[in-house]
Amino acid sequence: MAGASVTPTPLLKDELDIVIPTIRNLDFLEMWRPFFQPYHLIIVQDGDPLKTINVPEGFDYELYNRNDINRILGPKASCISFKDSACRCFGYMVSKKKYIYTIDDDCFVAKDPSGKDINALEQHIKNLLCPSTPHFFNTLYDPYREGADFVRGYPFSMREGAATAVSHGLWLNIPDYDAPTQLVKPRERNTRYVDAVMTIPKGTLFPMCGMNLAFDRELIGPAMYFGLMGDGQPIGRYDDMWAGWCIKVICDHLGLGVKTGLPYIWHSKASNPFVNLKKEYKGIYWQEEIIPFFQSATLPKDCTSVQQCYLELSKQVKEKLSAVDPYFTKLADAMVTWIEAWDELNPTGEGLAKPSISNGPGK
């Protein structure tokens, strides 16, 4: 069973940061200790910067609160959300590693059907190191997985696949529902373990959840902006959705892959549906226009870097979505600020440099 064993030497130990946005003590890390302890954590403290966040002993971490963000980014700190877990994307920006895994602090270790603890991080790493298949659908799911392959009729020229930029993991127990669905089905729990990883085909958008998400910073980092949410903004809970739409359009343009499926985490606590409704309600009707916008968005051929793609997308957002609400003008500007801040913290030639696209180890 994939993702269910602890390897003796942790994969990518020095090439991956775990980013955790939080407002509370990080006791949840105790359960993750066997899997996370070898890795470096970047903790983004939201809310009151004077509050002390306790991190269990033995973890290697750096912690940023709002004062740190303001100090490091100066006026550009305006692009980082406050009082919303969207602030996590600051962690993506200050990381110097090739890979990021981000997880919410109400997510615990899930068990696979055999009862074994799922090493979510290990499965994400496998997903990222192994190619995706965005250009044709494989009916037996991930063709690179042991015991599987490409089925009859799958073009041989496409079997090398594409480099994987994003690995989107799922949730057992509390499913990631919107407020209306939470209200209608307060007791629904996700108990079905679907033993599959799949590539989301080119040209198809998906609702990306930030709860259990890994990505390759070099390939897609600058597009992984979680937008303007929370304090002073008209919406919340669309931070990961926004990032998901943007990264998918850009991955499709650049020929990169996005996977979803395994690994599962155990999502412990449903957030308050009434509070969520207040945060979401504008998004719920805005998305009816935003999604067609992203579905039809195309990027010019001369956009060859993620930054170029993202700036082009910000232009299109301003042009086409500002009519939906003035908020999108502000958001489009923040997208530009984000790229400026990203490039400032990640100058070319250091760290992120040029995207060195590779297909991973394959099979």
Place this chain on the structure above:
Amino acid sequence: MAGASVTPTPLLKDELDIVIPTIRNLDFLEMWRPFFQPYHLIIVQDGDPLKTINVPEGFDYELYNRNDINRILGPKASCISFKDSACRCFGYMVSKKKYIYTIDDDCFVAKDPSGKDINALEQHIKNLLCPSTPHFFNTLYDPYREGADFVRGYPFSMREGAATAVSHGLWLNIPDYDAPTQLVKPRERNTRYVDAVMTIPKGTLFPMCGMNLAFDRELIGPAMYFGLMGDGQPIGRYDDMWAGWCIKVICDHLGLGVKTGLPYIWHSKASNPFVNLKKEYKGIYWQEEIIPFFQSATLPKDCTSVQQCYLELSKQVKEKLSAVDPYFTKLADAMVTWIEAWDELNPTGEGLAKPSISNGPGK
């Protein structure tokens, strides 16, 4: 567990035919008796028409051999393949029912992870009666299934889904591999039961296998042509692939859904890879041009019936694929003959009449 229980009254008993192409006695039906016996079978006997095919007692069936096909279709019988399981599509044409399930005679009842026999037909019917979601990806798979729903960020305007035209089931034990993969991995068996049904997104092609396949004749029947294979033709084993490319382009155009995943059948016997290679090798290089052709194929807006779409597609095949091989000129002509024969056997006003598109019962 979906698809694993026998309902007291069989679903759609009088609205579904089971189509089986064969050259041998149908002993395999014994294992399917609890699930298939209430339904009507259409057996398409391939090869020598003088051979007698034994059908186990108690099944309600009609059987057509080559002489019958020639008698019924006259000169138009040229569009029905001989000495290839592609002949099964004759059964789709003579059926008067709304739904078709087709299965190969080397496919047996599989067991779900709890050890229970899987009623494949019942799961296909559920798949067909329940909408698809081709326009946006749902990360928790089929949102209409019990215990699941649309996740946060899924546009509410798209939650009605689309009518489902095709349900593509999978195979445990012998996977549906091409000859090169069979040769390289002779011992690979599919042992993973993935407990999911998913919609193949709009704009994405897939390799459709005819081994375990159900569809709605009214919605897509006239496009379910399995092409010219076998005797006198330069290729084999691309019958279902051809149908899969055609139906997907047409379903996308007409706003219909195509699902894949559950149910599994137990595929008992790997076919001979050397024989398969001989049948497939032209297809293996032709598909490198055929698939881009179908990926970029678009149908004009005024094609509103399946027949119109299919005739338009036949024109494009002739125009664009004849350069690959003269075979495609012949195939394009056979596509036209197929539609003529279909319309002759299914005159408007009777049986198939106009497609009455509905979203099914929903949830």
